[in-house]
Amino acid sequence: MNKLLLLSLFLISSCTSYEHFKRITEEFDVPAKVYKADFTQTWQAVIQVMKKFDISYQNQEAGKIKTRWMDNTLQVNFTDSFGSKDAVKAAEMMMVINVAQGFSYGRKVTKVTIFKRQRIEHDFLQGWKETPTDGIQEKTLLYRIQRIIQNDNELRKIDKAKEKEQLETF
Secondary structure (H helix, E strand, C coil): CHHHHHHHHHHHHHHHHHHHHHHHHHHCCCCEEEECCCHHHHHHHHHHHHHHCCEEEEECCCCEEEECCEECHHHHHHHCCCCCCCCCCEEEEEEEEEEEEEEECCEEEEEEEEEEEEEEECCCCCCEEEECCCCHHHHHHHHHHHHHHHHHHHHHHHHHHHHHHHHHHC
Protein backbone atom coordinates (compact mmCIF):
# COMPACT_ATOMS: atom_id res chain seq x y z
CA MET A 1 0.00 0.00 0.00
CA ASN A 2 2.81 2.40 0.89
CA LYS A 3 4.57 1.62 -2.39
CA LEU A 4 1.42 2.41 -4.33
CA LEU A 5 1.01 5.71 -2.48
CA LEU A 6 4.64 6.67 -3.14
CA LEU A 7 4.33 5.73 -6.79
CA SER A 8 1.17 7.82 -7.20
CA LEU A 9 2.81 10.82 -5.48
CA PHE A 10 5.83 10.48 -7.76
CA LEU A 11 3.67 10.34 -10.87
CA ILE A 12 1.63 13.36 -9.80
CA SER A 13 4.71 15.46 -9.05
CA SER A 14 6.43 14.42 -12.29
CA CYS A 15 3.32 15.33 -14.29
CA THR A 16 3.20 18.79 -12.77
CA SER A 17 6.87 19.39 -13.55
CA TYR A 18 6.26 18.18 -17.10
CA GLU A 19 3.30 20.54 -17.44
CA HIS A 20 5.46 23.40 -16.15
CA PHE A 21 8.22 22.52 -18.65
CA LYS A 22 5.67 22.17 -21.46
CA ARG A 23 4.18 25.60 -20.68
CA ILE A 24 7.61 27.23 -20.65
CA THR A 25 8.70 25.69 -23.95
CA GLU A 26 5.42 26.41 -25.75
CA GLU A 27 4.56 29.87 -24.44
CA PHE A 28 7.86 31.44 -23.52
CA ASP A 29 9.76 33.16 -26.28
CA VAL A 30 13.07 34.86 -25.53
CA PRO A 31 13.13 38.15 -27.47
CA ALA A 32 16.04 38.29 -29.92
CA LYS A 33 16.99 40.25 -33.01
CA VAL A 34 19.66 39.88 -35.67
CA TYR A 35 21.37 43.10 -36.73
CA LYS A 36 23.35 43.69 -39.93
CA ALA A 37 26.30 45.09 -38.02
CA ASP A 38 29.60 43.83 -36.71
CA PHE A 39 30.04 42.76 -33.10
CA THR A 40 31.84 45.90 -31.91
CA GLN A 41 29.19 48.27 -33.26
CA THR A 42 26.36 46.19 -31.77
CA TRP A 43 28.16 45.84 -28.42
CA GLN A 44 28.56 49.62 -28.18
CA ALA A 45 24.84 50.09 -28.95
CA VAL A 46 23.90 47.56 -26.26
CA ILE A 47 26.15 49.29 -23.72
CA GLN A 48 24.59 52.65 -24.59
CA VAL A 49 21.07 51.28 -24.12
CA MET A 50 21.93 49.51 -20.86
CA LYS A 51 23.50 52.57 -19.18
CA LYS A 52 20.39 53.27 -17.10
CA PHE A 53 20.36 49.78 -15.58
CA ASP A 54 22.42 48.56 -12.62
CA ILE A 55 24.87 46.21 -14.33
CA SER A 56 26.48 43.52 -12.17
CA TYR A 57 28.41 41.66 -14.88
CA GLN A 58 29.75 42.79 -18.23
CA ASN A 59 32.11 40.79 -20.45
CA GLN A 60 32.67 41.80 -24.05
CA GLU A 61 34.61 38.65 -24.98
CA ALA A 62 31.74 36.46 -23.79
CA GLY A 63 29.17 38.90 -25.17
CA LYS A 64 27.21 38.90 -21.91
CA ILE A 65 25.69 41.58 -19.70
CA LYS A 66 23.79 40.83 -16.51
CA THR A 67 21.95 43.30 -14.29
CA ARG A 68 21.30 43.12 -10.58
CA TRP A 69 17.80 42.52 -9.22
CA MET A 70 16.05 45.88 -9.52
CA ASP A 71 12.79 46.97 -7.95
CA ASN A 72 10.01 47.56 -10.49
CA THR A 73 6.95 47.46 -8.24
CA LEU A 74 5.60 50.75 -9.57
CA GLN A 75 5.81 49.60 -13.19
CA VAL A 76 4.08 46.27 -12.45
CA ASN A 77 1.32 47.93 -10.43
CA PHE A 78 0.82 50.58 -13.13
CA THR A 79 0.54 48.08 -15.98
CA ASP A 80 -1.84 45.90 -13.96
CA SER A 81 -3.95 48.83 -12.73
CA PHE A 82 -6.42 48.44 -15.58
CA GLY A 83 -6.66 44.66 -15.17
CA SER A 84 -8.50 42.51 -12.70
CA LYS A 85 -5.41 41.68 -10.61
CA ASP A 86 -4.78 43.15 -7.18
CA ALA A 87 -1.77 45.36 -6.61
CA VAL A 88 1.42 43.52 -5.75
CA LYS A 89 3.41 44.16 -2.58
CA ALA A 90 6.77 44.05 -4.32
CA ALA A 91 8.22 43.19 -7.71
CA GLU A 92 11.75 42.96 -8.99
CA MET A 93 13.42 42.06 -12.25
CA MET A 94 16.81 41.32 -13.72
CA MET A 95 18.03 41.03 -17.30
CA VAL A 96 20.59 38.90 -19.05
CA ILE A 97 21.72 40.12 -22.47
CA ASN A 98 23.71 37.94 -24.86
CA VAL A 99 25.46 39.34 -27.93
CA ALA A 100 26.74 36.80 -30.46
CA GLN A 101 28.46 37.38 -33.77
CA GLY A 102 27.98 35.39 -36.92
CA PHE A 103 27.75 35.50 -40.70
CA SER A 104 24.75 35.60 -42.99
CA TYR A 105 25.28 35.47 -46.76
CA GLY A 106 28.95 36.39 -46.32
CA ARG A 107 28.18 39.48 -44.23
CA LYS A 108 28.87 39.98 -40.54
CA VAL A 109 25.74 39.96 -38.40
CA THR A 110 25.14 40.09 -34.67
CA LYS A 111 22.33 38.51 -32.67
CA VAL A 112 21.18 40.12 -29.43
CA THR A 113 19.05 38.12 -27.01
CA ILE A 114 17.43 39.69 -23.93
CA PHE A 115 16.14 37.44 -21.16
CA LYS A 116 14.16 39.19 -18.41
CA ARG A 117 13.38 37.46 -15.13
CA GLN A 118 10.44 38.86 -13.17
CA ARG A 119 9.62 38.02 -9.53
CA ILE A 120 6.50 39.19 -7.73
CA GLU A 121 5.58 39.09 -4.05
CA HIS A 122 1.84 39.45 -3.40
CA ASP A 123 2.20 39.18 0.39
CA PHE A 124 4.90 38.16 2.82
CA LEU A 125 3.34 34.74 3.46
CA GLN A 126 3.60 33.55 -0.13
CA GLY A 127 7.09 34.89 -0.82
CA TRP A 128 8.59 35.56 -4.23
CA LYS A 129 7.08 33.86 -7.26
CA GLU A 130 8.67 33.93 -10.68
CA THR A 131 6.22 35.17 -13.30
CA PRO A 132 6.54 35.36 -17.07
CA THR A 133 7.26 38.74 -18.57
CA ASP A 134 5.07 40.43 -21.16
CA GLY A 135 8.11 41.04 -23.41
CA ILE A 136 7.41 44.73 -23.98
CA GLN A 137 10.53 46.03 -22.25
CA GLU A 138 12.77 43.52 -24.03
CA LYS A 139 11.34 44.40 -27.45
CA THR A 140 11.69 48.10 -26.64
CA LEU A 141 15.37 47.64 -25.81
CA LEU A 142 15.92 45.69 -29.03
CA TYR A 143 14.26 48.51 -30.98
CA ARG A 144 16.47 51.11 -29.28
CA ILE A 145 19.57 49.08 -30.15
CA GLN A 146 18.39 48.92 -33.76
CA ARG A 147 17.86 52.69 -33.91
CA ILE A 148 21.33 53.38 -32.48
CA ILE A 149 22.91 51.09 -35.09
CA GLN A 150 20.89 52.72 -37.90
CA ASN A 151 21.85 56.22 -36.77
CA ASP A 152 25.50 55.19 -36.50
CA ASN A 153 25.40 53.76 -40.03
CA GLU A 154 23.81 56.94 -41.40
CA LEU A 155 26.47 59.08 -39.72
CA ARG A 156 29.17 56.89 -41.24
CA LYS A 157 27.65 57.34 -44.72
CA ILE A 158 27.56 61.12 -44.25
CA ASP A 159 31.20 61.14 -43.08
CA LYS A 160 32.28 59.07 -46.11
CA ALA A 161 30.40 61.39 -48.48
CA LYS A 162 32.00 64.47 -46.89
CA GLU A 163 35.43 62.87 -47.06
CA LYS A 164 34.93 61.97 -50.71
CA GLU A 165 33.73 65.51 -51.49
CA GLN A 166 36.76 67.04 -49.76
CA LEU A 167 39.12 64.80 -51.69
CA GLU A 168 37.50 65.80 -55.00
CA THR A 169 37.68 69.52 -54.24
CA PHE A 170 41.27 69.32 -53.03
